[in-house]
Amino acid sequence: xxxxxxxxxxxxxxxxxxxxxxxxxxxxxxxxxxxxxxxxxxxxxxxxxxxxxxxxxxxxxxxxxxxxxxxxxxxxxxxxxxxxxxxxxxxxxxxxxxxxxxxxxxxxxxxxxxxxxxxxxxxxxxxxxxxxxxxxxxxxxxxxxxxxxxxxxxxxxxxxxxxxxxxxxxxxxxxxxxxxxxxxxxxxxxxxxxxxxxxxxxxxxxxxxxxxxxxxxxxxxxxxxxxxxxxxxxxxxxxxxxxxxxxxxxxxxxxxxxxxxxxxxxxxxxxxxxxxxxxxxxxxxxxxxxxxxxxxxxxxxxxxxxxxxxxxxxxxxxxxxxxxxxxxxxxxxxxxxxxxxxxxxxxxxxxxxxxxxxxxxxxxxxxxxxxxxxxxxxxxxxxxxxxxxxxxxxxxxxxxxxxxxxxxxxxxxxxxxxxxxxxxxxxxxxxxxxxxxxxxxxxxxxxxxxxxxxxxxxxxxxxxxxxxxxxxxxxx
Amino acid sequence: xxxxxxxxxxxxxxxxxxxxxxxxxxxxxxxxxxxxxxxxxxxxxxxxxxxxxxxxxxxxx
Numbered sequence: 001x002x003x004x005x006x007x008x009x010x011x012x013x014x015x016x017x018x019x020x021x022x023x024x025x026x027x028x029x030x031x032x033x034x035x036x037x038x039x040x041x042x043x044x045x046x047x048x049x050x051x052x053x054x055x056x057x058x059x060x061x062x063x064x065x066x067x068x069x070x071x072x073x074x075x076x077x078x079x080x081x082x083x084x085x086x087x088x089x090x091x092x093x094x095x096x097x098x099x100x101x102x103x104x105x106x107x108x109x110x111x112x113x114x115x116x117x118x119x120x121x122x123x124x125x126x127x128x129x130x131x132x133x134x135x136x137x138x139x140x141x142x143x144x145x146x147x148x149x150x151x152x153x154x155x156x157x158x159x160x161x162x163x164x165x166x167x168x169x170x171x172x173x174x175x176x177x178x179x180x181x182x183x184x185x186x187x188x189x190x191x192x193x194x195x196x197x198x199x200x201x202x203x204x205x206x207x208x209x210x211x212x213x214x215x216x217x218x219x220x221x222x223x224x225x226x227x228x229x230x231x232x233x234x235x236x237x238x239x240x241x242x243x244x245x246x247x248x249x250x251x252x253x254x255x256x257x258x259x260x261x262x263x264x265x266x267x268x269x270x271x272x273x274x275x276x277x278x279x280x281x282x283x284x285x286x287x288x289x290x291x292x293x294x295x296x297x298x299x300x301x302x303x304x305x306x307x308x309x310x311x312x313x314x315x316x317x318x319x320x321x322x323x324x325x326x327x328x329x330x331x332x333x334x335x336x337x338x339x340x341x342x343x344x345x346x347x348x349x350x351x352x353x354x355x356x357x358x359x360x361x362x363x364x365x366x367x368x369x370x371x372x373x374x375x376x377x378x379x380x381x382x383x384x385x386x387x388x389x390x391x392x393x394x395x396x397x398x399x400x401x402x403x404x405x406x407x408x409x410x411x412x413x414x415x416x417x418x419x420x421x422x423x424x425x426x427x428x429x430x431x432x433x434x435x436x437x438x439x440x441x442x443x444x445x446x447x448x449x450x451x452x453x454x455x456x457x458x459x460x461x462x463x464x465x466x467x468x469x470x471x472x473x474x475x476x
Numbered sequence: 477x478x479x480x481x482x483x484x485x486x487x488x489x490x491x492x493x494x495x496x497x498x499x500x501x502x503x504x505x506x507x508x509x510x511x512x513x514x515x516x517x518x519x520x521x522x523x524x525x526x527x528x529x530x531x532x533x534x535x536x537x
Contacts, residue, residue: 025483129484163490196489215497223496224489234488238495246498253497 018078020368021133028148029078030089037091039066039148040074040083048125048151049085055123057150062112064136064145065090087147093323093350094302095376098132098168099188100352100360102335103176103263104342105142106183109135110169112142114255121248126153130161131168133370139323139347140338156239159247162254166216167193170258174217175202177261178210182331184353191364196221212257265332273310273336283461287416288316290459290468291383294414296320304379304411306356307387311337311349317383318348325379329355329390356387357395378409385416385468386424392440393428399439400448407452413471417445422465442467 019030027045031038041049049068052058058066071086098106109132117127127149134146159165171194172183179202186194200221208214227234291313295303300321305314308326310333318324328334331353338351354360354373363370384406391397406413418425419442429437439445449455453471460467515521 027483158486158491158494160484160486162494163487164484166490215493219496220490220493222489223492224487227488227492231485231488234491235486238491241495242498246494250494250497 020366021364021370023365025129025148026080027151029083031075031078035091037089038069038074039087039089040071040078041085041087041148042079042081043084045148046084049087049147051152052125052147052150055125057119057123057125058147060116060119062116062142062144063147064092064143066147089145089147092136092138092143092145093377094325095371096137096350096352097187097360097370098172099184100354101132101137102331102338102351102353103173104335104338105137105351106132106169107173107258107261108342109142110165110173110258111255112144113165113169114251114258116144117251118248118255120150121153121244121251124153125150126157126160126247127151128161130165137350139349140341140351141345141347153244156242157247158238158242159250162250163196163220164193165254166199166220167195170216170254171196171199173258173261174199174213176263178203178207178213180263184331188360188363191369196224211260212253216254216257263335265335269330269332269336273333283463283466286459286461287385287466287468288312290470291316291385291414292319294381294412294470300381302377302379303381303383304409305383305385307384307390308337308351309333309386311341311351313383313385314349317381321381322348324349325352326350327352327354327356329353329357355395357391357397374409379411381412381414382406382409383414385414386418388415388445389418389422389425389428389440393425393432393437399445403445403448403452407473410473412473413453413469415449415469415471417442417467417469419465419467425465 017032019032022028022030027042027048029040031040057063066087066089069086069088071083074083074086076082098109101109112135113127113130113132117130120126128151129146129149134144134149135142136145137143168187172187175181175183175186175194183194196217199217203213203217208218295317296319298320300317301323303314303317303321303324305311305317305324305326306328308314308328309330311326314324314326314337326334326337326349334351334353337349341349341351359373360370362368362372362375388399388402391402392399406415420426420429420440425440446455446458449469449471452474454474456470456472458467458469512521
């Protein structure tokens, strides 16, 4: 029995939070106590964990840092049978979900999943599931967080999680890579992903001849329909003929297929991405300075840069923050930002794509398995630059609603208000009926902001159509 | 350790597919081995020790 090196979790975990997204695997359950993230293991789960530890794979930096701790005081009812051990995990700064990741993020998570599976197979282990919810991002680095997913490989066992890999990784990636359809609403719409028959229905006759699609989609859907009512027989037959070599060959083939998939943002996005990184006019310089002053005025724990675009201000915010969330509704610039951050080895800025007028809701069983954004960690500083006109005019959210939502986060705020005369605002107003959006006025905005926040400072940029505010939450 | 106790439903069709796909990979390995032998026999390729680690991964669709 290995010796525990760390003090046990809080004596009573009765009051501690169970992770509501961790109940599908009966061998392990995640819970929180104090600042820590813990995992209770069943006896079987513990045996698998020990097997993993003996192979040395647990030390792999692609897997979340994990140690065994004493299990004193752990809630005995966490699992069906008595928990046999408790693990402590490194905490990921901010939890995110595949329907918020850009194409390259989901692809990198898929490759991580497959690489770890291959590494596991070399050691006679296997990953029992293959869901992107087992991957989290530390900045631009994917980390595998479900240590409970490793188990000992049984002889003759096929890739049990192959179907899940298709539904949650391969098909979403294929959808965007081959059809140009973003997978985000599909993954957000179904916690299990896209089924083989659904994917098949989305493809054309010509797609049969694309590499990997015939087997993994067309044949897969067909066999699924054909053998749906014979699970017992099939399982036995498969176990009789299946060998580890076949398993490895299938996973390698899948890795090749995924590695070849690609998606690029439209050309205009590339141009705009580069330009905005290099613009040097006075407005931009003063805006940089304004943001920098607030960002570096103290050490911020978590900054949300909403409407981050190419991440110019996320990078400035990172100068004074531990973690920065760069969120934008437009996947294009966020994808390019992610690629740059990945290249730089950045582990501080997490890129997400999400429409703030329609943000990620609570999903899954009881709507608790996946959490809305604010429930995953409230920011202590929010940057809302060149955003409010999009929310108020394009998405028709009243200005006061938006300001009240910002105030509900309880954080400091840097917000930019482009006036009605601003060319971008003019463009958004152009298709609308005259006199619409009467609340989109500088005076009204300022009054509303002053009611919800203490305004520290404001500055009108040189061009005159953009005003910056630094505000902090009202006391009490 | 004789039963597959997966908490996921592996899907019957999905399991069959793996045998078929795996079978195709096996066919590809065999074919490649014989092809290499043929090339050697015709003196197109130099004699190298035959390895069991022929790439089985990409050529079977």
